[in-house]
Amino acid sequence: MKPFGYLRADRTDQALAAYAAHPGAQYVAGGTNLVDLMKLGVATPPFLVDISRLPLDGVDETADGGLRIGATVRNSDLAAHPLVRTRYTALSQALLAGASAQLRNAATTGGNLLQRTRCPYFQDTSKPCNKRAPGTGCPAREGVHRDLAVLGHSARCVATHPSDMAVALAALDAQVHLLGLDGERTVPLTEFHRLPGDTPEHDTVVRPGELVTAVTLPPPAGAHSAYRKARDRASYAFALVSVAAALTVEEGAVRHAALAFGGVAHAPWRARAAEEVLRGEPATEETYARAVDAELAAADPLRDNAFKVPLARGLAVRVLTDLAFRP
Amino acid sequence: MDDAGATSGSRTFREGGTEERHPDPTSFVSLRINGNTHELRLDNRTTLLDTLREHLDLTGAKKGCDHGQCGACTVLVGGRRINSCLVLAVTCDEPVTTIEGLADHDRLHPLQEAFVARDALQCGYCTPGQICSAVAMLDEAAAGHPSHVTPPGRPGAGDPELLTPEEIRERMSGNICRCGAYANIVDAIQEAAR
Numbered sequence: 057m058k059p060f061g062y063l064r065a066d067r068t069d070q071a072l073a074a075y076a077a078h079p080g081a082q083y084v085a086g087g088t089n090l091v092d093l094m095k096l097g098v099a100t101p102p103f104l105v106d107i108s109r110l111p112l113d114g115v116d117e118t119a120d121g122g123l124r125i126g127a128t129v130r131n132s133d134l135a136a137h138p139l140v141r142t143r144y145t146a147l148s149q150a151l152l153a154g155a156s157a158q159l160r161n162a163a164t165t166g167g168n169l170l171q172r173t174r175c176p177y178f179q180d181t182s183k184p185c186n187k188r189a190p191g192t193g194c195p196a197r198e199g200v201h202r203d204l205a206v207l208g209h210s211a212r213c214v215a216t217h218p219s220d221m222a223v224a225l226a227a228l229d230a231q232v233h234l235l236g237l238d239g240e241r242t243v244p245l246t247e248f249h250r251l252p253g254d255t256p257e258h259d260t261v262v263r264p265g266e267l268v269t270a271v272t273l274p275p276p277a278g279a280h281s282a283y284r285k286a287r288d289r290a291s292y293a294f295a296l297v298s299v300a301a302a303l304t305v306e307e308g309a310v311r312h313a314a315l316a317f318g319g320v321a322h323a324p325w326r327a328r329a330a331e332e333v334l335r336g337e338p339a340t341e342e343t344y345a346r347a348v349d350a351e352l353a354a355a356d357p358l359r360d361n362a363f364k365v366p367l368a369r370g371l372a373v374r375v376l377t378d379l380a381f382r383p
Numbered sequence: 384m385d386d387a388g389a390t391s392g393s394r395t396f397r398e399g400g401t402e403e404r405h406p407d408p409t410s411f412v413s414l415r416i417n418g419n420t421h422e423l424r425l426d427n428r429t430t431l432l433d434t435l436r437e438h439l440d441l442t443g444a445k446k447g448c449d450h451g452q453c454g455a456c457t458v459l460v461g462g463r464r465i466n467s468c469l470v471l472a473v474t475c476d477e478p479v480t481t482i483e484g485l486a487d488h489d490r491l492h493p494l495q496e497a498f499v500a501r502d503a504l505q506c507g508y509c510t511p512g513q514i515c516s517a518v519a520m521l522d523e524a525a526a527g528h529p530s531h532v533t534p535p536g537r538p539g540a541g542d543p544e545l546l547t548p549e550e551i552r553e554r555m556s557g558n559i560c561r562c563g564a565y566a567n568i569v570d571a572i573q574e575a576a577r
Contacts, residue, residue, distance in 0.1 A: 057428045059408035059426070059427070059428065060406070060408060060427055060428070061406020061407055061408060061427070062406075062410055062427045062471075062473050064474070078406065084471075084474070087469055087470065087471060087474065088451060088466070088469050091430070091469045091470070091471060092450050092451060092469060094428075095449065095450065102406070103406055104427070104471075106473075106474050108474065132463075132523075132528070135528075135529065136526075136527070136528040136529060141529065141535065145535050148529065148535070149531070149535065152529060152530060152531040152533075153531050155557075156454065156556055156557025156558075157464060157516070157519075157520065157523070157554060157555075157556075157557050158451070158454060158457055158464050158465050158466045158516065158557045159451060159466065159469075159557065161463040161464060161465050161519075162465050162466070162469065162470070282535075290553075290556075291531065291552070291553050291556035292556040292557060
């Protein structure tokens, strides 16, 4: 690990100023991903600004009946929050499906969104990687890519975003609140993470020095929501494919549907094409399968990860079917 | 703890954001561990795990993977279980409890008793992490925190009867035992929960 300076910020303006004063600085909160990447030599910040004590740790109901989640709320606290468990079930389930209890106790809302891919080439500094070292190439495309992307990838990068939480937030129409020296702005979660294109070194649209301050959720649009994750072992493993969905069925027809996939792309994958097919159609397994197929028609699997396409189809149809039968 | 905390940033950063060419790579750290206060000057890179093992002779917490994947380094910070290999000591300002701090003088903690009674180990390398993790896990369950296998409608596992082997296995999945003593670990935790 490279030596670095350290400051614990008590106020957001202090954090922004410290970042600006130290070129190449990084913010740290839970540190569960960043400290690991520093040990691996993937991240080499000369200065860390500790934002874990900023007053951004509240979970509060908003005036419109939605929820405001502070950036430094721990994943474990958010998963156990009564309003999250009852109104945003998919979010609680996604958080509890991620990592281990020890990691969830440290990891924060903002850090979860900003975690880096677990692509083995990205994490190994002896290998080329366009995300870590732009222009060096992507060995994953021909190499070990069983766990990597089937949708939205580019010639430069086939990495997946590893978060479970972000997939649920994508289906729940979350907004991410950012604060920079130029002021505040809000980005829909579905536009927060980028597809790799020609610049896979940029995971998100966050500008240098900007701080994630909160995530907000509108009042739940679907009657019920759920998250389901397929992985290589029963617990404590990243998703091969995951699905978050919210669904409202009235008089046998789909009134509202939101669907997002995880483990398949460089960003949480909101399935707008599937939602388009679902709207107003009979709430049957046939409809769900047709809708999911419309989405997955865009899939472009690599040599060893074509299994993800039928896995995504099966998971999504199952989640929608289960949701439709909830009382 | 009022006296716990870290400074250093204060030496490298001035109000208003004056840039310094060479930020201090060390910090003065005050750690409250098992009821004792330790004041140290540490390289900012030092993890809590290395601080315990290399600077304070508290070698109970073990270094397994050093990447937050095995759980052998699990300790309690502010009563919560965390991987001490992924915590920079300079960021730590809450009281720390390690395996050395669980017993009440020569009376073992009930989970330590249960691990011995149920023979819940073979080589023992993962055991300090398993026990620290289980101590916090029982507190989480008592507080009604749900797990991945808790049905959405159910209020966590406040009742010890709800702490089934399936719940214990899921809640303890952050602690790997390469000897495979899981069956007895689950028994020991279930016994201590009653």
